[in-house]
Amino acid sequence: MVDAKGLTETHELHRRRLGRNVGTALCLLGFCAIVFGLTIAKVREGGLLEADDHVPRASMLPITEDTQ
Amino acid sequence: MTDATTNSRIDTAPGEASFGDYVALLKPRVMSLVVFTALVGLLVAPGGVSPMIGFTAILFIALGAGASGALNMWYDADIDAVMRRTAKRPVPAGKVTAGEALSLGMWLSALSVVMLGLATNWFAAGLLAFTIFFYLVVYTMWLKRLTPWNIVIGGAAGSFPPMIGWAAVTGDVTLASVLMFGLIFMWTPPHFWALALFLKSDYNNAGVPMLTVTHGRAETRRQVFIYTVLLVPVALGLAFTPIAGPVYLAAAVVLNAIFLKGAWDIWQRDEAMAEADDYAVEKRVFKFSLLYLFLHFGALLLDAIWRLI
Numbered sequence: 269m270v271d272a273k274g275l276t277e278t279h280e281l282h283r284r285r286l287g288r289n290v291g292t293a294l295c296l297l298g299f300c301a302i303v304f305g306l307t308i309a310k311v312r313e314g315g316l317l318e319a320d321d322h323v324p325r326a327s328m329l330p331i332t333e334d335t336q
Numbered sequence: 337m338t339d340a341t342t343n344s345r346i347d348t349a350p351g352e353a354s355f356g357d358y359v360a361l362l363k364p365r366v367m368s369l370v371v372f373t374a375l376v377g378l379l380v381a382p383g384g385v386s387p388m389i390g391f392t393a394i395l396f397i398a399l400g401a402g403a404s405g406a407l408n409m410w411y412d413a414d415i416d417a418v419m420r421r422t423a424k425r426p427v428p429a430g431k432v433t434a435g436e437a438l439s440l441g442m443w444l445s446a447l448s449v450v451m452l453g454l455a456t457n458w459f460a461a462g463l464l465a466f467t468i469f470f471y472l473v474v475y476t477m478w479l480k481r482l483t484p485w486n487i488v489i490g491g492a493a494g495s496f497p498p499m500i501g502w503a504a505v506t507g508d509v510t511l512a513s514v515l516m517f518g519l520i521f522m523w524t525p526p527h528f529w530a531l532a533l534f535l536k537s538d539y540n541n542a543g544v545p546m547l548t549v550t551h552g553r554a555e556t557r558r559q560v561f562i563y564t565v566l567l568v569p570v571a572l573g574l575a576f577t578p579i580a581g582p583v584y585l586a587a588a589v590v591l592n593a594i595f596l597k598g599a600w601d602i603w604q605r606d607e608a609m610a611e612a613d614d615y616a617v618e619k620r621v622f623k624f625s626l627l628y629l630f631l632h633f634g635a636l637l638l639d640a641i642w643r644l645i
Binding site for chain 2 (some may be wrong): 285300308309
């Protein structure tokens with residue numbers, strides 16, 4: 269006969285699992301927040317950011333001496 | 337009567353430990369010292385970083401230290417099991433398997449190094465990686481069980497955090513950061529040998545070649561004094577670098593005088609005297625040594641604040 273109490277009562281093992289799952293979830297949330305915050309901080313201190321748009325433009329040309 | 341009641345060690349199934357047991361693998365108490373010294377190294381470094389980058393750097397330096405703690409617990413589970421001070425650690429207590437400790441340690445090591453590199457620079461990340469390697473391979477696997485000088489060379493691992501904190505800001509190593517390293521490096525032997533003097537049975541039982549076991553207790557007392565004498569010029573030398581100021585100089589003079597007097601007292605005592613008062617002087621010097629390091633780095637921080645005002 270199956271012990272019905274096993275399905276309804278919270279065992280110490282279940283409490284431990286819950287604590288572990290909540291702890292892991294908080295760690296992952298914290299990690300996401302850190303990566304987000306770090307991205308913001310890096311972008312703010314990065315100055316002008318210019319990615320390659322595959323089109324020749326003046327800013328890609330090497331800086332040369334004024335030949336006047 | 338079941339097996340569980342006849343054996344004090346109750347093994348937990350792999351993956352079934354509590355969250356706190358996994359946190360305990362990271363040696364949170366040791367981590368607090370790492371956080372503090374790395375924070376000071378980061379804050380006194382010229383230039384400065386944004387609070388978010390600074391916070392991330394400290395967090396992952398601490399996590400790297402925690403990862404090396406987990407790796408240490410994986411390798412030293414056999415020693416930890418026979419020492420009263422360490423027998424309740426998660427692996428010898430049967431709460432976490434050695435494999436889990438190894439896995440957690442390796443993953444957190446990789447994560448902390450990569451994240452520190454991305455947040456700050458790869459020189460600081462390289463120093464953190466070297467620190468983890470040094471603590472695990474050079475200290476834990478090699479020196480700890482081989483030589484009574486394990487504490488001296490192995491202490492380098494605990495000395496790196498302020499240097500990493502500094503490198504996270506500047507990307508280099510200078511005399512000031514080397515002296516911060518040197519302060520912890522030279523402080524470690526008298527700190528641990530004072531502890532070993534009143535925890536003798538623990539190290540004897542584990543067969544770890546502590547100086548007290550291999551060279552005797554009288555020699556250990558002499559070495560505590562010698563290393564404290566060697567520590568003094570490093571601590572005072574730091575006062576003459578650009579990161580220190582009047583607060584540090586005053587603190588260093590007073591703290592080193594007290595530590596030197598304590599080390600001298602330890603050297604002048606023998607076992608009969610120590611047992612008569614239950615190692616009162618050794619315990620006092622050990623406790624003071626913790627304060628000594630905290631106050632030196634605290635003084636550096638105060639000087640940095642002083643300069644900002």
